Amino acid sequence: MADLRTDFVGITSPNPFWLASAPPTDKAYNVVRAFKAGWGGVVWKTLGLDPHCVNVNGPRYGVVYGADRRVLGLNNIELITDRPLDVNLREIKQVKRDWPDRAMVVSLMVPCDEESWRTILPLVEETGADGIELNFGCPHGMSERGMGSAVGQVPEYIEMVTRWCKQHSRMPVIVKLTPNITDIRYPARAAKAGGADAVSLINTVTSITSVNLDTFSPEPSIDGKGTHGGYCGPAVKPIALNMVAQIARDPETAGLPISGIGGVTTWRDAAEFIALGAGTVQVCTAAMTYGFRVVQEMTAGLSLWMDEQGHPDLAAIRGRAVPNVTDWQRLNLNYVTKARIDQDLCIKCGRCYAACEDTSHQAINMSPDRVFEVIDAECVACNLCVDVCPVENCITMERLPAGAVDPRTGLTVSDEHADWTTHPNNPSRCAAE
Amino acid sequence: MRALTPGIAPSRLEESAYRAVFADAHPPMSPHEALVAADRCYFCHDAPCVAACPTAIDIPLFIRQIQAGLPEAAAKTIFDQNIFGGMCARVCPTETLCEGACVREAAEGAPVQIGLLQRYATDALMDRGTHPYRRAPDTGKRVAVVGAGPAGLACAHRLAVKGHAVTVYDARPKPGGLNEYGIAAYKTPEDFAAREVAWILGVGGVEIVAERRLGRDMTLDELRQDHDAVFLGVGLQGVNALGAKGEVLPGVRDAVDFIAELRQADDLAGLPIGRRIVVIGGGMTAIDVATQTRLLGAEDVTIVYRRGRERMGASRHEQEQAAAKGVRFKHNARPIRVVGDGAAHGVEFEYVEETADGLKGLGETFLLEADQVFKAIGQCFEPGPAPSLRLNLGKIAVDAEGRTSIPGVWAGGDCAAGGEDLTVTAVAQGRDAAESIHKTLMEA
Numbered sequence: 001m002a003d004l005r006t007d008f009v010g011i012t013s014p015n016p017f018w019l020a021s022a023p024p025t026d027k028a029y030n031v032v033r034a035f036k037a038g039w040g041g042v043v044w045k046t047l048g049l050d051p052h053c054v055n056v057n058g059p060r061y062g063v064v065y066g067a068d069r070r071v072l073g074l075n076n077i078e079l080i081t082d083r084p085l086d087v088n089l090r091e092i093k094q095v096k097r098d099w100p101d102r103a104m105v106v107s108l109m110v111p112c113d114e115e116s117w118r119t120i121l122p123l124v125e126e127t128g129a130d131g132i133e134l135n136f137g138c139p140h141g142m143s144e145r146g147m148g149s150a151v152g153q154v155p156e157y158i159e160m161v162t163r164w165c166k167q168h169s170r171m172p173v174i175v176k177l178t179p180n181i182t183d184i185r186y187p188a189r190a191a192k193a194g195g196a197d198a199v200s201l202i203n204t205v206t207s208i209t210s211v212n213l214d215t216f217s218p219e220p221s222i223d224g225k226g227t228h229g230g231y232c233g234p235a236v237k238p239i240a241l242n243m244v245a246q247i248a249r250d251p252e253t254a255g256l257p258i259s260g261i262g263g264v265t266t267w268r269d270a271a272e273f274i275a276l277g278a279g280t281v282q283v284c285t286a287a288m289t290y291g292f293r294v295v296q297e298m299t300a301g302l303s304l305w306m307d308e309q310g311h312p313d314l315a316a317i318r319g320r321a322v323p324n325v326t327d328w329q330r331l332n333l334n335y336v337t338k339a340r341i342d343q344d345l346c347i348k349c350g351r352c353y354a355a356c357e358d359t360s361h362q363a364i365n366m367s368p369d370r371v372f373e374v375i376d377a378e379c380v381a382c383n384l385c386v387d388v389c390p391v392e393n394c395i396t397m398e399r400l401p402a403g404a405v406d407p408r409t410g411l412t413v414s415d416e417h418a419d420w421t422t423h424p425n426n427p428s429r430c431a432a433e
Numbered sequence: 434m435r436a437l438t439p440g441i442a443p444s445r446l447e448e449s450a451y452r453a454v455f456a457d458a459h460p461p462m463s464p465h466e467a468l469v470a471a472d473r474c475y476f477c478h479d480a481p482c483v484a485a486c487p488t489a490i491d492i493p494l495f496i497r498q499i500q501a502g503l504p505e506a507a508a509k510t511i512f513d514q515n516i517f518g519g520m521c522a523r524v525c526p527t528e529t530l531c532e533g534a535c536v537r538e539a540a541e542g543a544p545v546q547i548g549l550l551q552r553y554a555t556d557a558l559m560d561r562g563t564h565p566y567r568r569a570p571d572t573g574k575r576v577a578v579v580g581a582g583p584a585g586l587a588c589a590h591r592l593a594v595k596g597h598a599v600t601v602y603d604a605r606p607k608p609g610g611l612n613e614y615g616i617a618a619y620k621t622p623e624d625f626a627a628r629e630v631a632w633i634l635g636v637g638g639v640e641i642v643a644e645r646r647l648g649r650d651m652t653l654d655e656l657r658q659d660h661d662a663v664f665l666g667v668g669l670q671g672v673n674a675l676g677a678k679g680e681v682l683p684g685v686r687d688a689v690d691f692i693a694e695l696r697q698a699d700d701l702a703g704l705p706i707g708r709r710i711v712v713i714g715g716g717m718t719a720i721d722v723a724t725q726t727r728l729l730g731a732e733d734v735t736i737v738y739r740r741g742r743e744r745m746g747a748s749r750h751e752q753e754q755a756a757a758k759g760v761r762f763k764h765n766a767r768p769i770r771v772v773g774d775g776a777a778h779g780v781e782f783e784y785v786e787e788t789a790d791g792l793k794g795l796g797e798t799f800l801l802e803a804d805q806v807f808k809a810i811g812q813c814f815e816p817g818p819a820p821s822l823r824l825n826l827g828k829i830a831v832d833a834e835g836r837t838s839i840p841g842v843w844a845g846g847d848c849a850a851g852g853e854d855l856t857v858t859a860v861a862q863g864r865d866a867a868e869s870i871h872k873t874l875m876e877a
Binding site: 067069350351390 | 537
């Protein structure tokens with residue numbers, strides 16, 4: 001059995017699956033249910049200073065559906081906890097006492113002044129919580145008050161607040177980053193400079209999920225008006241993976257522990273985040289869509305996959321994909337592939353043909369009896385046919401061996417690496433070594 | 434027990450059971466079901482389903498319109514090609530047409546449910562009670578359409594849209610042709626055929642003249658004189674003879690007549706049904722009469738077909754549906770005589786095999802008890818009303834546009850040579866003839 005136990009900046013949990021700071025972790029009742037279901041840890045829903053926040057009394061969530069009302073993306077305009085601080089602290093303390101083996105991290109968001117932080121930190125520390133997560137990410141509501149992503153968008157503020165927290169608390173500090181910036185490396189570097197033990201990302205993406213065409217109100221609609229919310233769920237996973245990878249491979253932040261967040265729905269999503277350097281993953285939308293029991297698929301799936309691949313523990317896979325994330329200019333231009341269509345698997349829908357003929361390189365021939373074949377002399381190996389084919393593995397990309405002639409370019413394929421840095425068309429190329 | 438009443442008797446079912454008997458064979462989809470089903474469509478390039486549809490409905494487009502939440506727009510896509518899209522959604526043998534060609538049928542044996550999706554879309558628009566087409570300005574041209582079945586009304590509708598004035602003559606009291614008098618009741622419940630005709634006529638410019646039969650009440654020459662063009666969609670009036678002894682005994686009757694009587698019956702309980710029934714034939718009519726009599730309380734219903742199962746005109750799906758209702762099948766047997774004494778008591782069959790020279794009797798016979806025997810061995814065109822028309826294999830010869838050998842006369846539907854005898858084929862032929870008539874009249 002693969003060992004899923006996790007030690008993340010000194011915070012241990014039986015598995016790397018934590019519930020993210022969000023509605024599912026707002027109360028002891030929910031968190032206890034989560035622990036019973038098997039979650040390795042939680043980040044308690046963000047606490048603030050009293051008087052506590054209020055929420056809208058109309059809908060808080062908007063959704064983007066796939067087929068059969070499958071939730072692909074969820075957006076929310078819910079604020080941080082709307083319960084009194086002492087109620088939350090009391091419950092955190094009790095739950096941590098009852099579930100000592102689970103990770104209990106507390107998310108915090110208070111105004112950007114040292115006194116506010118100095119006030120709340122000892123209160124949290126007193127609960128016995130394992131660590132804190134600084135919510136510099138929520139893009140809605142609180143950001144209008146100078147908190148959440150309003151802090152996360154200014155690296156200097158991140159560094160300043162992180163430093164306060166390290167000064168005034170013994171707890172590990174995880175800084176939660178907003179994706180609503182142009183370059184995620186700057187806030188991550190700032191967190192590290194401020195002494196952060198780890199970063200977690202991504203928080204939600206600023207978004208409007210839809211417009212009601214009867215009322216012309218954005219959704220979710222509150223009395224005919226809407227405001228942008230934070231978008232999450234499977235739809236944002238690619239954005240999150242990229243940002244995690246950017247931090248993992250940035251020389252200035254390499255090695256900084258990362259808690260990966262964004263659309264984790266199955267074990268596979270989690271494994272991908274871990275391969276890009278995440279020490280734990282945080283989940284929200286999958287739990288909010290299907291309930292807490294989804295963690296059982298995640299732990300079982302990750303464990304089975306690791307066993308089959310011979311990975312004894314999470315350290316064996318953590319960061320394994322990071323060295324393979326590179327810049328475009330380093331990609332091997334001598335890697336030449338062509339699409340290949342398996343005629344036995346082809347169901348003759350013609351989607352590859354329509355896609356290639358209309359929007360790509362006219363590299364698929366369609367015969368009168370609906371046989372689809374790749375024209376190697378036109379195929380640039382863009383992969384669009386593979387992507388739109390409804391049959392898995394029907395179309396594949398096959399590499400031309402060294403020595404073969406690419407009929408499109410007339411050039412002989414070389415097994416040497418050659419990339420843009422040395423390409424003759426590159427005005428700033430380096431001399432070949 | 435009523436079911437055991439010997440002979441041919443009414444009221445074989447409990448009074449309360451009749452309503453359920455002819456409930457919708459395939460109930461309509463709910464909106465969510467339709468969205469899920471629509472999502473399975475791959476939006477194929479040059480889609481095989483379109484090629485398989487005799488009316489060439491743009492199926493991927495209409496399904497995408499359902500996906501996008503506008504079933505009414507989907508319906509318009511359907512009606513542009515096939516104004517009988519509602520009926521075709523109910524009666525088309527989709528398993529041999531669009532759904533048979535669906536790539537998902539090839540891939541996983543489960544095609545996109547095109548028929549039910551078409552019904553979902555067409556119901557949505559028809560339930561609005563408005564007609565989606567507006568007539569072009571009056572052209573001053575007058576066209577006679579003979580036969581108010583799918584071919585005739587499809588032709589009339591398209592001509593009316595083009596601005597021509599159309600008079601449709603029909604021998605029967607009600608318009609609709611086989612949609613009204615022929616198709617099994619459970620395929621078109623709640624008087625759908627009549628409602629659909631009324632909706633189609635909502636385009637305006639079409640006058641229906643009932644109970645006027647060509648050759649009896651008017652001649653083709655008279656119609657030609659009084660109109661700028663004539664379309665013949667008269668269907669098949671003749672019934673093939675069995676050629677077996679005892680064919681005239683009471684209890685033996687044509688399946689098509691019985692189905693027409695059933696379709697027009699106000700009170701199904703009053704319809705006399707045999708306890709033991711033999712249906713001779715292998716087409717849709719055989720299936721329809723067998724299934725319906727079984728549903729109406731017949732104890733034993735057997736379809737006997739002279740060739741093998743694979744040669745039956747009825748689709749596999751139809752055969753399975755009938756079998757599921759308890760209809761029994763016997764293949765490779767032909768009737769020798771109807772046995773009876775004042776009324777049919779049974780039919781004697783001989784086993785046959787199909788050889789290169791045709792069917793060959795094997796000498797072995799068997800007797801099936803039957804108090805009611807239905808002949809469903811096909812119908813034929815009766816050229817009586819218009820003897821001068823050139824025929825092709827016993828039906829009116831037409832060219833690709835539906836023109837007959839007589840100038841100014843077009844034909845389509847079952848009476849015209851070419852194409853399968855399906856509602857959808859009749860619609861396509863009527864529609865195309867209308868386009869040809871329009872082109873001809875406007876060039877004149």
